[in-house]
Amino acid sequence: MYDVKWIRDNPGLFDEGRGRRGLAPLSATILELDDRRRGLVGKLQSSQERRNAASKEIGQAKAQKDEARAQALMAEVASLKASMPADEEALREAEKALFDQLSSIPNLPLDDVPVGADEHANVERHRHGVAPAFTFPPQEHFQLGEALGQMDFETAAKISGARFVVLRKQLARLERALGQYMLDLHTGEHGYTEVNPPLLVRDDAVFGTNQLPKFAEDLFRVQPGDFWLIPTAEVSLTNLVRDQITGEEELPLRLTALTHCFRAEAGSAGRDTRGMIRQHQFQKVELVSITTPEQSRDEHERMLACAEAVLKGLDLHYRVMTLSTGDMGFGAQKTYDIEVWLPGQDQFREISSCSVCGDFQARRMNARSRPKSGGAPRFVHTLNGSGVAVGRALVAVMENYQNEDGSITVPDRLVPYMGGVTRIEKR
Known part of the structure; x- marks a missing residue:
């Protein structure tokens, strides 16, 4: 099984190795799947960070008796809380898609292996x-x-x-x-x-x-x-x-x-x-x-x-x-x-x-x-x-x-x- 980071750093070597096995290039597809996964990871991290920060701000707003701001922040937290499960499910699907793709890829041949179809x-x-x-x-x-x-x-x-x-x-x-x-x-x-x-x-x-x-x-x-x-x-x-x-x-x-x-x-x-x-x-x-x-x-x-x-x-x-x-x-x-x-x-x-x-x-x-x-x-x-x-x-x-x-x-x-x-x- 291949490390996606290695594929990201060596897309040409990866596709060349596949070519020696008679297989089509695949690095672009894998990196597209990984980009989606990484994007969802970043989105969830941002949502969690914003949710934590807004929760603290709610306390500050209430301490300052700024009810309007407190209500707005509570609504924002509720919205983030409601949206995160869908993003988490999307991340699980993206991780599975990447894992399934990586686990289906055969090993790459060493340089001294004779090239041939059968x-x-x-x-x-x-x-x-x-x-x-x-x-x-x-x-x-x-x-x-x-x-x-x-x-x-x-x-x-x-x-x-x-x-x-x-x-x-x-x-x-x-x-x-x-x-x-x-x-x-x-x-x-x-x-x-x-x-x-x-x-x-x-x-x-x-x-x-x-x-x-x-x-x-x-x-x-x-x-x-x-x-x-x-x-x-x-x-x-x-x-x-x-x-x-x-x-x-x-x-x-x-x-x-x-x-x-x-x-x-x-x-x-x-x-x-x-x-x-x-x-x-x-x-x-x-x-x-x-x-x-x-x-x-x-x-x-x-x-x-x-x-x-x-x-x-x-x-x-x-x-x-x-x-x-x-x-x-x-x-x-x-x-x-x-x-x-x-x-x-x-x-x-x-x-x-x-x-x-x-x-x-x-x-x-x-x-x-x-x-x-x-x-x-x-x-x-x-x-x-x-x-x-x-x-x-x-x-x-x-x-x-x-x-x-x-x-x-x-x-x-x-x-x-x-x-x-x-x-x-x-x-």
Whole structure:
């Protein structure tokens, strides 16, 4: 969320940043709304000051036995008192109009983000490893899982509908193993603090991480209690610092969580209808960092490296893409996507997205830090990334480690988490 004062001081920069996202100029509209708000604030302040002064003058007039003046002043006070509620209501409407406008504006991209309308303008940053060579036509994960009798979409559909799955036996354990491996890596080697956060959150929390109001249709709402199911643990983790001032000596804060996530997938009708790529319910290991403004750019590179380490440990082939201005998310200043190779699909698919948001979310949450040297608190910077999506990692392991007989070799890093099991076979 943007500070209207910054827009007033930098209207050209603001509109130029919007232009890089393919959006029309908006500074004039925002400043017109702010001018109306400021005009009403000034009018109410003048009315209140005049009302207070006239009230004092009434006493003076009565003390001087000037009844005519006292009556005139009383009439003036009554008129001011009668007019102020309408002005107060007009101010509330003006403040809401400005707030609604500001809260609907996406973050502005950093200068080094490639400009483009969509994913076709994304730029490949680097690749790791090579795609496995098979002596047989590789299958997709759902073909493998169903043939093993351990991935059941039909029963899940009876229970919950489309975009759900029931995992059984060793595939269920493999998914659990992947999540535990990721948590152990991030907490043991990367310095993240593990958190077990709520999965149900209130409006303010979802607004703080910019899913509301724009993306309400992508979320699941729960009654009673008026909660939202989290679409990502970013919501819960980032909001841990809302409405508080953190000492800069405590930054950066690095937090991680393995949670279920829930997404309505409202705009994905007809896409990835088979398999586990796009589900309503899935598990993900989330990475969140809270930093000073000076730390956030370096922290973004560090977070990317932490997410990459997950795939390197599993010896998976992947590439890193820098998203264009037209493809990155609403709250991001810059985003890296990690895309893992899926031989069954014969293409790369996203498995992690790491974004730096600057102070965009912090302003929505009122999350600030106090400088070590003293002085006024300032807004923190926030970052979030997948470290990584557990369901998609399961898909990647199944497709990359498949054997001609339909079995799946367990990657070496996961064997201890599988109780020594090295191969998943039909039983």
